[in-house]
Amino acid sequence: MKTTYREAIRASIRDALLDDDRVFLMGEDVGRYGGCFAVSLGLLEEFGPERIRDTPLSESGFVGAGIGAAIGGMRPIVEIMTVNFSLLALDQILNNAATLQHMSGGQFTVPLVIRMTTGAGRQLAAQHSHSLEGWYAHIPGLRILAPAVLADARGMLSTALQDPDPVLIFEHGSLYSVGGELADDAGAVDIARAAVRRAGADVSLIAYGGTLPLTLDAADALAADGIEAEVIDLRVLRPLDDETILRSVAKTHRAVVVDEGWRSGSLSAEVSARISEAAFYDLDAPVARVCSAEVPIPYARDLEAAALPSTERVVSAARQAVRHE
Amino acid sequence: MTASHAAGLLRQMVRIRRLEEKCVELYSAAKIRGFMHVYIGEEAVAAGVMAALRPDDAVVATYREHGHALLKGVSARAILAEMYGDVEGCCLGRGGSMHLFDKQTRFYGGNAIVAGGLPLAVGLALAEKMSGGERVTVCFFGEGAVAEGEFHEALNLAALWQLPILFCCENNLYAMGTALDRSESQTDIALKAAAYEIPAWAADGMDAEAVASAAARAVDAVRSGSGPHFLELRTYRFRAHSMYDPERYRDKSEVETWKGRDPIDSLRAALVARGELSDEEWAALEKSVDDEIDDAVAFAESGHPEPVADLERFVYSEAPA
Secondary structure, eight states: OEEEHHHHHHHHHHHHHHHOTTEEEEETTSSSSOOTTSTTTTHHHHHOTTTEEEOOSOHHHHHHHHHHHHHTTOEEEEEEEEHHHHGGGHHIIIIIITTHHHHTTTSOOOOOEEEEEEOOOSSOGGGSOOOOHHHHTTSTTOEEEOOOSHHHHHHHHHHHHHOSSOEEEEEEGGGTTOEEEOOTTOOOOOSSOOEEEEOOSSEEEEEOGGGHHHHHHHHHHHHHTTOOEEEEEOOEEESOOHHHHHHHHHHHSOEEEEEEEESTTOHHHHHHHHHHHHHGGGOSSOOEEEEEOSSOOOSSHHHHHHHSOOHHHHHHHHHHHHHOO | OOHHHHHHHHHHHHHHHHHHHHHHHHHHTTSSOSOOOOOTTOHHHHHHHHTTOOTTSEEEEOSSOHHHHHHHTOOHHHHHHHHTTOTTSTTTTSSOTTOOOBTTTTEEEEOOSTTTHHHHHHHHHHHHHHTTOOOOEEEEEEGGGGGSHHHHHHHHHHHHTTOSEEEEEEEOSEETTEEHHHHOSSOOHHHHHHHTTOOEEEEETTOHHHHHHHHHHHHHHHHTTOOOEEEEEEOOOOSOSSTTOOOTTSOHHHHHHHHTTOHHHHHHHHHHHTTOOOHHHHHHHHHHHHHHHHHHHHHHHTOOOOOGGGTTTTSSOOOOO
């Protein structure tokens, strides 16, 4: 069937609500407004205000309430409008959600799913555009997901809701309107492994979320030059699937990591370090990284584009890696 | 209030006092480490509120929570072993003094982020309401929490959604070393709760019977579906904020004045005056509490650290065996 990333997520939320009475959706404008990005449009009418629960602008309050409700036996899905706003709830996410199980000696688990929009590309400037999922991927106790394709938009939530531990799902804002074909019976997917989205033997391009489409475009451009790139979609940012990454690098001997986060202290730094630690002697070229410029994301269109990873920058980094002797 | 009820309050306060006097001693002997905050002087609050609860009600507290844990039903043994950092502790020694948790008695911490427990308590109450139960959630916090955004967010959510929760502000007049009138433009805390349309009133937090009576009224109202309620319990901490506090921020004379209102001495004297407590009964009470604490110390002394090999357990759930 034809669908979009937005509709696929909505269908996954709807399924979860139908399957399990304990599931409810909570967040700012998820109900009457239909969701800031229209993901939950129509769900209020179908499920009512108890289960499609509008909240005031109280990120720490309602994320904390989601944690308490999860411990209390419910299966909340908490939506935060954007990753920048999630910083207002960072106390609850780190000090409670990620910590309670360990701190209580295993007595309490927090079966909570938090969904939020991340990323730039829509001229929303410096307080709505950042990619901070790498920060969250730093935190033990959380599982961090980044659906980049329709099947993952459709299938990650239901697996995440089965997880007894807190799961954060980062939805890149530029993907919501992306359309395509999805199998009619598309359903739950694993939330453990990275995926090889394109096979190739010359260089590994490692991307996730919003950078996957431009990385696949880069692979097409490289193929036109006779360079066969393998494209890895990380999918799961914590815990990282080292095995899939290392297997690819062992084959291609070259790696380019694409990450919309800032380069310093980023997820791309972690991936690069793991390759250096575990596959140093497989490498024929230094690991390259394509990241965002180290600036707050600007509003102006050209400046914003210049700040972000692009197909051209990935192609250029891959060519350099392949030419390296 | 019946004689046995009042005697029960006295007994519970003495249990907390003796446990914590022992904790201070053990801290000085380096048996307990980390940050430790004792409740000495404030016992009437926990004793009075807990007396109004059913065993399956939920409690969320702060880092000054030894007494709340004990009265919720966590054993003195498990509490003390936790402070020793031993695997016999209620959290296997991973939490320590500030992070006591016990699933079985529905004691949800033990939260060392000021006001961090309020949203969590709101969520517990939300789950209870959505699943149609009638258990009450009680959330304790100090007046310092009132300056945090989470306090306001949590009260607003609880009121909007009419949740079965009782907020108990333990107003001991100092947020660590900052006096209430130096941190709040409006020092009438119950008034702040009332601004969220939450029924709120203050009670004398040095008088266990007054607290118990206020709490019984509030808990009954919450349980009967009247939505969130709020109590401001005006109390005082006799000891330092933590074990590292030189107390430069308050006069010794102020502390001595408040010690004249010791909640244990006051209730004991009232019971004696009413003919509800004989010397023999007091002696028996002291003896049974001393035995309980001695037993807990012996238990903690014989504890063991968790094997280092288990360090990374409980970060993520383990697959069922």
